[in-house]
Structures are given as C-alpha cells and as structure tokens.
Amino acid sequence: MIRIAVVDDEKAMRDMVCKCIKQTMKEDEKESIEILEYTSGESFLEQVKNGELFDILFTDIQMSEMDGMELGKKIREAHSKMYIVFITSYAEYAVESYMIEAYQYILKQDMEYRLPDVARRLIDKISLDSRQYRMIKIGEGQIKLYYKDIIYIYKAKGGKYVTYRTSAGEYRERITLRQVYEELGSKMFVMVERGYIVNMKHIYKVLGDTIYLEDNCQVKISRAKLAEVKKEINLYWGN
Template sequence: MFRIAICDDERQFRKRIHDILIEYMNENDILYEIDEFESGKDFISLGINLAKYDIVFLDVNMDELDGMETAQKIRKVSNDVFIVFVTAFITCAPQGYSVGAIRYILKNNVNFPELIFECMDAISLNMNYVAQKKKFNFNEGTKIVALERLLYIESRLHKLEFLHYGGQVKKIFNIWQTR
C-alpha cells in the first residue's frame, strides 16, 4: 500500500494530482491512501506521524511555510519519505536536491500526467514494489487478480466468488465455474 500526501495551497492542483495518482494506482492495481494538505504548516503539524507517508507531493510556493522549508522539516523526521516537488517555478530545482527530492515536476508542463506516472514508476522501483498478481482460468476465460487487493475467495458448489478491496469491498468478478 502506498500512503501519499499532497501538499499544495491551490485546490485545483491538489485535485489534479490526486486524480492522476488515482488513475495510476488503479491501472497498476496498487492499494493507496491519499491525503491532502493546504499548507506546509498543516502537513508539518502531524509531527512524527508524517513519517507514515511513503510519498509527499509538495508545492514550492506556499504561504507561511514554503515547500523547501517543509521538505527540510520532513527530513528531520524521516529520510525514507519520497519527496516530489510539483511547482510552477523552475528556479528552485537545484535546492530540491539538497533535501533528496526524487523529482521536480513543473505544473504547467503539457506532459504533466505522464511525468507523474513516470515519477511513480521510479518510486515503485526504488521501493522494490512489485504488485503480486495471480492468473485464474475459468470457463469464460482467464482473469488476472492483484493479490494485494484480494480479501477472500469463497467457494460455493464449484463456483468461486472473488472479493477485493478497492476503497470499499466489492465483487470483481461474477461467480464463475472453474474448469
């Protein structure tokens, strides 16, 4: 499971990043939790609990506590959090390396979604994260199931019902007879 924080003072960019991340997670069958914060101050107020996040998407230009200051405070708590700067300002990019940022993504880039996807691929690789999947053969065809999302398989008289977690419990397949 990926625990992600988005810290940006602009609601529309928080939502845009959130939507792109949900698309990425769903395409890759990854469980996730995404929380949003309006300021660096709000995020840092979590104290030691901010270390529960695997990834933090930070805007550089925020009131009170900017993204660079927020990143420095994150590093005082944890060196394991992946920091991704998402901003409209290229001038701060070199500073991002001083806090070990994995990416510096410009908000106005036409390839913004692709850059977020590539960033998540790089983070997955760095985390050695591999989605475990299993292939099941049914009379109606083959289905691949992400094991991380699988809650249980129920057998009912030679029929199988798969239930998985995707924000809520739901059936991912109709009941099929196995071969």
C-alpha cells in the same frame, strides 16, 4: 499500504496531482494505496510529528505560509526515507531541491505527462521493497527483516554469527557471510571486504576507502576490492 501525501494550498492543484496519481494505479492496487490531501505544510508536518507515516510526499513549493522547500527540509531531517517530489512553476528551485535530496522536481507545465510516470516508478519501487525480506530466527520465534531496513551485515573474524545492523537494532543469525550474500540475491548489496556486506541504499558518501552510512555508521573497503566496490556503488546510484 502505500501512503501518499499531497500538500498544496490550492484545491485545483491538489485535484490535478491526485488525478495524475490515480490514473497510474492498477485495479488491484486501489485498496493498498492511500492518498491524503493537506492544505498547508504546517498541517502535514503536524500529522507527521503525531506519528503518521508516509512513503511519498508531493508538495507545491510556492504556498502562502510554510513553503515546500522549508517543509522538505523539516521532513528530510525527521524522515530520511520519505520520497519527496516538488511541484512548481519556477525552474530556479531545481538546485535547492537537489540539496534536500528530493526524488524529483516537476514543473507545473510538465505535470500531466511527467507526474504519472514519477508516481508509477515510486509505487513500483516501494512495492518491490515490501516484497524483499529475510526471515531471521530469534530464540524460538522469527523476525522479518526487510532488505531496505538493513544498513549493513558483518561477521567478526572467527565468529559463528552474522550480525544484521538496522536502524531499529542488531539481529544475529548463525550462518556464513558468503551464504547470506548469495541468498540475498539483490543488487542492493555489495560485499566490501571479507567481513562486511553493505546496503548501497543507505550509503550517503564514499570518501577514500571509507563508506559513510546512515546512523553514523562507517565501513572500510578492502584495498583489493576498492575499485570494484566503487564501480558497483556508482552503477547503483546511477540507476
């Protein structure tokens, strides 16, 4: 289920945003996409604090109480993976929306032709993420690890097990790192040195030969692969 929140204190604008989203939905997606409307940033934030999970947030910036920028900052602090799309009449908010790492910034006068395209790309992206996973044996059972949740994968020198680092914890599998890399078969991952595979989705900074990832993780890039790895990261970010 893909959950989309629309936050605006004007009903006419909420209706317009919902209409733009719905016109991009395919017939077989209508049961798997839920759109919820909120009249204020406070009411949406309360739901999030109560444990409600959302994939995408479309929010107006100018609202009578909490504005969209403040809402975006609070959401970004608590839920780094939620896609945020700002909607406004004023172009001067573009720089601030970039600082909050908003996915898109849409001017209201462009909404009817831009918002459907943005919504479609996000729905496709989230749908693809939900289909990409790896089954890991845990004792006598198995666990499904979604690619998007893997921060990095490593194998200690001389070790028999590969370890998958995720925000929920670590999982181990007896397999070679090279075999894991080949079986993943995704451009999301890059091998940064013989013992580490990094998920580029979780990189927020590269400084010198060090990759900085979510959950305060740091991984060194080998000198031999430095130029190649930085090129792959730049290509991934560009896409």
